[in-house]
Amino acid sequence: MPTLVMKFGGTSVANMDRIRRVAKRIGVEVAKGYDVIVILSAMSGKTNELVGWVEETAPIYDAREYDAVVSSGENVTAGLMALTLDAMDVPARSWQGWQVPVQTTSVHSAARINDISTENINAKFAEGMKVAVVAGFQGISEEGRITTLGRGGSDTTAVAFTAAFGAERCDIYTDVDGVYTTDPRITDKARKLDKIAFEEMLELASLGAKVLQTRSVELAMRFKVRLRVLSSFEEQTENSGTLVCDEEEIMEDNVVAGVACQRDEAKITLISVADRPGIAAAIFVPLSKAGVNVDMIVQNISEEGRTDMTFSCPVDHVARAESAIAEIKSSGEINFRDLIIDKDVAKVSVVGIGMRSHTGVAAQMFEVLHKEGINIKVITTSEIKISVLVDRKYMELAVQALHDAFELDKAG
């Protein structure tokens, strides 16, 4: 019997009506002949409620107890889903992490899966169970304590089960109907992608297309797990959703897969820093310790022993960054002439595995922005991505112009 993994997030199981709707969706796949493994999150809001109680106990708390408490929400939805499927004559049972078992590291609240036993669940499939409803986001440590994988861990659970059971595909049901070439709120020409490569998805996810947890995509890439993102609130057809897969499966030959953007960025430049080996570490280690989420980093060519250092971070991290920089300056660790902070920038990126074999994408991007009169303030590039910082007011214009120029509204 082929196996399918289906994962539903908290909004999809937020109440009994939605649980019934999801159960029907699962029933459709069972009717097609699949043995189904369902991975569930807690009802939306429930995990936050539990976390709130835990945080009330103490500012610093035992992560093992945190895990024991917050994992309970998934146990509830798993049991309710099994009951709902049973009521629809679909033989199902619930599985908590320790029952599977899902063996993890002992890094509580951020555990990693070491091993998923297939024996217990497969034995039940052999006995006629059609659906194994698994509480996502949780496992068990070597010490027999309950662990959780951290926020978004249910996606990771789903991918890991797909790999462990050699399932045909992992369908991630969410509140969007797939991955788009860009944010549909910015241009109505945004097109849902039928397929996207793992690497592209990783770049898009970290750039703000918050559809899938980054770790789950990394895991899927490592084990070549075919992931499908689709909406739990729409009728499904053959072409529903977006398949995240190995690039070899992708026939479209668009060079660029998507245009991503991040609105609330800030650009911070240290002018005329006294350059020496280790200067980057002297700046960025304290920033990291201060909780500043540094994204792009650019250092221009040194002249006469001095350099300009520019980095970007979210606007609401600027205050923290400023005080961290003031501290390292006053400690004498670094020496610079001026600090320039620009809180009115946004980041725009084009992403596509096609860039590996196509040159000229960067040049085309710069030309498009130039034609629109948009000044580029910072550039960084990777193998499959080019990102620029522009004045925030031009962000939508930049995205629309790039989306048009790379013809993303047309399938490749």
Added chain:
Amino acid sequence: MPTLVMKFGGTSVANMDRIRRVAKRIGVEVAKGYDVIVILSAMSGKTNELVGWVEETAPIYDAREYDAVVSSGENVTAGLMALTLDAMDVPARSWQGWQVPVQTTSVHSAARINDISTENINAKFAEGMKVAVVAGFQGISEEGRITTLGRGGSDTTAVAFTAAFGAERCDIYTDVDGVYTTDPRITDKARKLDKIAFEEMLELASLGAKVLQTRSVELAMRFKVRLRVLSSFEEQTENSGTLVCDEEEIMEDNVVAGVACQRDEAKITLISVADRPGIAAAIFVPLSKAGVNVDMIVQNISEEGRTDMTFSCPVDHVARAESAIAEIKSSGEINFRDLIIDKDVAKVSVVGIGMRSHTGVAAQMFEVLHKEGINIKVITTSEIKISVLVDRKYMELAVQALHDAFELDKAG
């Protein structure tokens, strides 16, 4: 290190403020030098919420999944309590049923405890843990599924842990401060008992003094577990609460320990039933199947092959009883001349282990009621209890008069 078991019900852990209050109470016992095992219920209301969802899935549901869902409430409070104790520098950890493990039968939702392993918890006590916070009401079946013990099962969990660990005492914290000689709402002369024998507690519990779950008292009696009932909302002193213990520990020599009453009873009499062997079964088996909770049964002396059969049941079971009797009559199973239903009676009982060695308690009881002009409608007796049915309007008067006559306001 002596061990103490403390059990707190749902109202005692209903929110974080109350959890903190309970944690302080536990800390007091730890400071006295005890290793403490704490048994917790779910936050009040939470189990009902979970049960509500389960009942929404189907009229008849898989009890295994019911157990997996409803047991989650205790896991939450156990974790939160461990965190709260830790925050007060009392080394604690939470234990779910399967982690202890608490081995039970596979009768889901009404499982019985077969065995409680002491090894894991004792190993942690040896390492310096001072409090084991155990999720009550739950266990694990031989098949590795989560089981629950049924409503009130946390009391049973507490007693079973006390027996398994050879703990000094089992303190059951509840919303009343002990067991009273009678309902304090009926007479302000009602006195809290310092001690009460297991057998007396059993008779009082089933008569409506709903302080402890009957099964937990039975278990405590079997293993001679000293149970103390006390309030979680009051400061504790040496004499707090009521100790439920073996009768050998009781020095008071009051013949009667308490007067119990049950307001909403009904008396049903089948007049002139054709008597034959098996007639009682022919009547009461169908009544039981119809869900009628029959309490007292009296059959008077047969005359000329006919007898009168009287029984009592809760008033709201009368309709069911009537239709069940009509059905067995029409089937020809039984034959009687008339059916008399009295919906205006109440039950009053005196209970005391002293009755075993003291004669004349029944006579004294009847005389007291006679003096007050209260007519006795039905009498039943057991070794340590005498119960009568009287007109409902006389119930309070009967309780007050008996309480006075047996001098229950005075310690014996």
